[in-house]
Amino acid sequence: MPIATVNPANGETLKTYEAMGEEEIERRLQLAEATFRTYRTTSFEERARLLNRAAEILDEAQQDIARVMTTEMGKPVKQARAEAAKCAKAMRWYAAHAEALLADEEPSQADVADSGGSRARVVYRPLGPVLAVMPWNFPLWQVIRFAAPALMAGNVGLLKHASNVPQTALFLEDLFHQAGYTQGCFQTLLVGSGAIDDILRDERVKAATLTGSEPAGRAVASTAGDMVKKTVLELGGSDPYLVMPSADIDRAAQVAVTARVQNNGQSCIAAKRFIVHTDVYDRFAERFVAGMKALKVGDPLEEDTEVGPLSSEQGRNDLEELVDDARRSGASVLCGGERPDGPGWYYPPTVVAGVTREMRIHREETFGPVATLYRAADLDEAVLIANDSPFGLSSNVWTRDEAEVDRCVRDLEAGGVFVNGMTASHPAFPFGGVKRSGYGRELSGHGIREFCNITTVWHGA
Template sequence: MQSVNPYTGETIHTYAPESDEQVDQRIRAADRAFHDWRRTPFAERARLLHSAAAVLRDRKRELAVLMADEMGKVLRDGVSEIEKCASCCDFYANHAQGFLANQHVDSDAADSYVAFDPLGVILAVMPWNFPFWQVFRFAAPSLMAGNVGVLKHASNVCGCALAIQEIFEQAGFPQHVFGALLVESARVEKIIRHPLVRAVTLTGSTPAGRSVAGIAGSELKKTVLELGGSDAYLVLEDADLELAVKTCVQSRLINAGQSCIAAKRFIVASPLYARFVQRYAEEFKAIRYGDPKDDATGIGPLARADLRDGVHDQVQKTVQQGARLLAGGAIPAGPGACYPPTVLADVKPGMAAFDEEIFGPAAAIIEAADEDQAIALANRSEYGLGAALFTRDRARADRIAREIEAGSVFVNAFVKSDARLPFGGVKHSGYGRELSSFGIREFVNIKTVWHGADQP
């Protein structure tokens, strides 16, 4: 298992995978820790999670450099990611007890209520694109609920995985309440089937989701899946054009386009189409790409050369299918996995950039004759993670938002995750929810407690 700098192509560190015996010991230790942790008062859990937030803030520059080295994230985005993790920790430290308080229900009992009990060891299988945020948005609510976590992180960000474990240790969490397992992806199935692993959360590709769901289902273990996305952004004829262009450019290039909820398909009403395409291409051509540690860089490299090559193949295929290439579209010379911001116009259903998720800085612009066609094009996808729409009419926006098949719809803004709001998808984008009160209740036993008449 290697960490390779995606900008220079140099190997940073090589890690020896843990043996099956070591993994078994780690899971058993986590289960032992759970039986004490579940009885730890909310106030103490919250104190420790606030401490983790403080550690994150103290180390944010160092952790941003680690992300730049391991997966190519530009430093300012890395700092923002760490700050977001810290805010998530504070949010759940402040609100978890209220989210999980007993809920009394009127019934024919003398008293009846719903309680929320932790499950035990939760396995998190996490990707490289947001190597801290993806983990903390699972860990903060799960640990506050009284669960313990074991992390199987992506193999190219082992340094980030170990840093997260260290953060919890530095914050004072009991040993084994959260730990990172350094194992190859092929061994995830055996970990899911471990008798002490009670549930699994995965953020990753749709094929990975199918695999994890099938394995966990055969063991009758709960899963939450946050999978791929091909988010549609609808720019209607009454939109503020400059706001729409600025927001759509920003969303497409977040993390060099390597985000499940990055804007990917831009569906523009005919009256605005030509102007939108022109302005969008101008903005993309002005973006500087390259060294993630250079403050002047707009986007860094893709995380791996093979991922860059896959994006390029999708771009070439789309052009061959009839789309217009207006910017980018060529692999630059030199080492590393850089790819220029790329604009494809006149994209239609059946083309690769419409039908597939492009996990990189390539935008697909699609023309829609009217509102009905725009909605139909947005929903013509196997994915349903996020969507956005641009219009000056609030009532129209609310009506259209209910017709879009997605877990989130943002109006006149780009899609993002927020600890205060539920996050997740439908269709092939997965199921279950993370964040907010909904997310913390995914990995608990929702238990009915019923009291008969009091005895004299």
Template sequence: MSMQSINPATEAVLATFEEHSWDQVERALVEADAAFRQWREVSFAERGALMHRAGALLRERKARYAALITAEMGKPIVEAEAEVEKCAWNCEYYADNAARFLADEAVATNASESYVAFDPLGVVLAIMPWNFPFWQVFRFAAPALMAGNTCVLKHASNVPQCALAIEEVFRDAGFPRGCFRTLLISGSAAERVIAHPLVRAVTLTGSDATGERVAAAAGAVIKKTVLELGGSDPFIVLADADLDAAVATGVRARCQNTGQSCIAAKRFIVEAAVADAFEQKFAAAVAALRVGDPMERETQVGPLARDDLRAALRRQVEASLAMGARLLTGGRPRPGRGYFYEPTVLAGVTPEMPVFREETFGPVAAVIRARDVEEALRLANDSPYGLGAALWTRDTERAKRLARRIEAGSVFVNGMVASDPRLPFGGVKRSGYGRELSRYGILEFVNIKTVWVGPAVQPVPEPQKVTAAVE
């Protein structure tokens, strides 16, 4: 079997790779396990120096790696450069903070000494998507490696060159052989890797359907998983919001990365009092976006990554229009070569329509009217997903109260949902479980170990006896 790298803007085949045989996979896993036995003993200072070097290489090679990202999955080049830069930041963040995050924690008990230690698990398999082909990997790999684990990557089959380039970064930075390996394998082969006894844990960023399969495969062999899955993020605009700011941010939140982001704003829930004005301003701003060659710096929206993704988006839009949605702009594939789809705004959307009920992975915005704040919250939570949410209002104290009622892993008030190394990232419901980034992310792939050192210096307190009152 082979996998192809195809430029989605031109449909040209860039490269073809043979999938790794099972013997090659087995050797890579053995190598990663052997590397772990040594890597776990390396000091945080030494690990951090190598991770800083990885960050420096990313910056030195930013132009080359960004061009590779754009060629393989179609992201506008300016956004691709920003993605590489963010990866470098993440490397530096964990290089500087991992030792503090994983320092032993003393706990006063009846022991002479007792504490909590944070030990690495071993080989961690990462199954990663194509939409942020560098960032999704470095978001996981930097904390996992700094914790003392080793990593094996199964990347999306349409970005094999990015997968190999990431392995190159860690190799050239001086990480020991086997610390980070890329496997060129199919999704079906990944389940066999999950079951391998040398793999200790699995992390996935992908669809909820893929999450079901990965969780089932890992559960069958009792292995830790972190799942960052799909999203249908609400972007709530209340009547007192700054409409111009909400529109400007909303356009970016929906159409960044050509709308192919799990945390993109997808459902624009607007209070009825300002809905007409919002729809007019929003549709005009979306229609003005520049669609074209993603290698041109002026381009704001590129192609979708694959033709089947464009077909799925077209189905969702056409089915929603047939159910009564109103087309404000866009609404069809762009003619000619490349997997382009016009930036689209649908109004009059209701909860039974595909653009509300399903995740839309492309530049399509659904606008839903809410009578009041309570209905806006109900609509926001009326989704199987719970990844991120944005809330726009001038009353920030009310916003903080309302944020508690939104069923999502993150709520951004008067801003765009985004991942940040300093903050935990993940979702609830069918958006997955576990967290990436911040201290919470690095704790996902360690053994949180209790260490009790005797002899006991005082007896363990006995539970108090409760005597029933006698009348």
């Protein structure tokens, strides 16, 4: 696959880069290993100073990097600016909280005495160079939510970014260098996916994190397992959005539109399967479909655009196949569902109803502005439909009934349950899923400890 910026709004190739060769990869691995020996000894105060400076530089560059992201992968430029701002916020959060999150822990004195010791503690130590294999859909955020905690923990990062966002990948490396980090603290590897296996097998790389497709996750997990290396995987989702009769239906339908088409519908945590109680199904469907139809699709660099193009021609083809398969199998397309004429990889906001278990769209993730709509007789059926998926990233529940909330928290197979609102990530809360959505957690204290050596220190009596 070429390493190039191809504008998805018109298919124009803007920049092309040569992949790094073995010699350059080796140089960067050596630099990462050497840098880690020194950087791991820096104080939290110094790490926080550097990360806060990186946040300042990112704020200053927000307009420029937002335009780069939009031209590389198609997200509306307003959303790109918001992504950059969110990254700066997460950097500042980790700069402020990392020391407390990684503070030494002391077992009770009774337990220490019972072990035959005089004192004991648990300390968190960095692992070393961590390989991050990152996707194109949130080209800044996906990286920063790894890099900020990893750097604050004392690790160093090696970024293998998606091959269609090379300018964003190089910007990230330059961002940390401008902030004052030693060159080897964070490096971008401009390489194709074929180089990942050898890099991960290198003894100098101590762990890996990947956000991406199931095949990519399986490949990285397989290699890491063979090498007995820690991994964190986030492999996508097909999040359910349950609407019960007690909910504010107008608000639920309004938020549903945003939850489905955020980032042009290309978000792992976007709501994708809308499961509505039969008593309010018609009301919700009418409002939801109207909202999807009203969205402005167009040039993502225009300020009022709400849905831009998909990131690639293949991505549009894959999405179109799922809708066409559902239509042939008897589903109803309530809006959208037809590829528009003209340049660019656009696909209209689409709602598909009458979905059955035999349809591909029921089992596979729709990575674009396509929603599936289900009717449920009661909460029991709604939960059954919600869990009838190979994925388990997040979920949304709209109800004013606390007993229904408790039931959903207990029974929904997901890494998050968002009540009366859409799923969103925040540095204070752990992020990740179950089933084929992956394992491990990013963000919060759980995320920063994923790539730490949790060490018991025990002293004899």
